[in-house]
Amino acid sequence: xxxxxxxxxxxxxxxxxxxxxxxxxxxxxxxxxxxxxxxxxxxxxxxxxxxxxxxxxxxxxxxxxxxxxxxxxxxxxxxxxxxxxxxxxxxxxxxxxxxxxxxxxxxxxxxxxxxxxxxxxxxxxxxxxxxxxxxxxxxxxxxxxxxxxxxxxxxxxxxxxxxxxxxxxxxxxxxxxxxxxxxxxxxxxxxxxxxxxxxxxxxxxxxxxxxxxxxxxxxxxxxxxxxxxxxxxxxxxxxxxxxxxxx
Numbered sequence: 001x002x003x004x005x006x007x008x009x010x011x012x013x014x015x016x017x018x019x020x021x022x023x024x025x026x027x028x029x030x031x032x033x034x035x036x037x038x039x040x041x042x043x044x045x046x047x048x049x050x051x052x053x054x055x056x057x058x059x060x061x062x063x064x065x066x067x068x069x070x071x072x073x074x075x076x077x078x079x080x081x082x083x084x085x086x087x088x089x090x091x092x093x094x095x096x097x098x099x100x101x102x103x104x105x106x107x108x109x110x111x112x113x114x115x116x117x118x119x120x121x122x123x124x125x126x127x128x129x130x131x132x133x134x135x136x137x138x139x140x141x142x143x144x145x146x147x148x149x150x151x152x153x154x155x156x157x158x159x160x161x162x163x164x165x166x167x168x169x170x171x172x173x174x175x176x177x178x179x180x181x182x183x184x185x186x187x188x189x190x191x192x193x194x195x196x197x198x199x200x201x202x203x204x205x206x207x208x209x210x211x212x213x214x215x216x217x218x219x220x221x222x223x224x225x226x227x228x229x230x231x232x233x234x235x236x237x238x239x240x241x242x243x244x245x246x247x
Contacts (some may be wrong), residue, residue, distance in 0.1 A: 070223035081184035106146035202246035
């Protein structure tokens with residue numbers, strides 16, 4: 001495991017991608033400041049310089065079929081949950097589908113995974129992670145950000161936490177790819193840590209353009225989520241951006 005430390009960069013994921021085939025499995029790059037950090041849906045990621053983990057990690061899964069790509073997202077998400085469980089004991093740490101990390105009902109971490117596919121295999125995954133650690137004020141219009149320090153009142157060594165996080169991710173990924181049985185256990189654990197995985201909750205179905213009360217039924221190996229609509233009792237399958245949880 002190696003973490004390259006940069007003072008300032010546009011995007012750690014773009015920097016890692018620019019290395020091409022020279023970037024080995026397990027190489028991570030972390031920046032004190034990102035000037036063009038990317039979040040989901042094309043959003044920017046707010047991070048005060050030097051206060052948070054802004055990092056990208058190269059993964060090169062051997063022989064992973066594109067239809068099973070979500071196992072990487074599950075492994076990464078659960079590794080970060082593992083870390084946060086040790087930092088905020090007693091708090092509810094969960095995964096908002098597909099891979100935002102929440103503490104209670106507030107977002108502490110965003111993950112953006114970019115896959116490259118050749119033939120029937122994923123040749124590389126660039127995992128971009130923004131984890132709020134020491135930042136105490138958030139100025140963007142993001143609805144519900146939180147940092148670990150806001151919850152605990154403590155300051156943390158960001159570099160040391162990044163090393164623990166990357167090590168945990170690599171262990172989780174290796175374990176998940178070792179066998180189909182391991183991948184199945186991972187999927188079960190992922191569902192158990194899903195935010196709002198029990199009961200009926202408000203959503204907006206972007207395909208049908210309707211508000212609904214929904215209940216999460218399952219998440220497929222492709223990452224598609226099935227949510228039952230309370231009004232008609234039917235299950236609906238959604239890809240990313242096709243369903244929005246109302247907070």
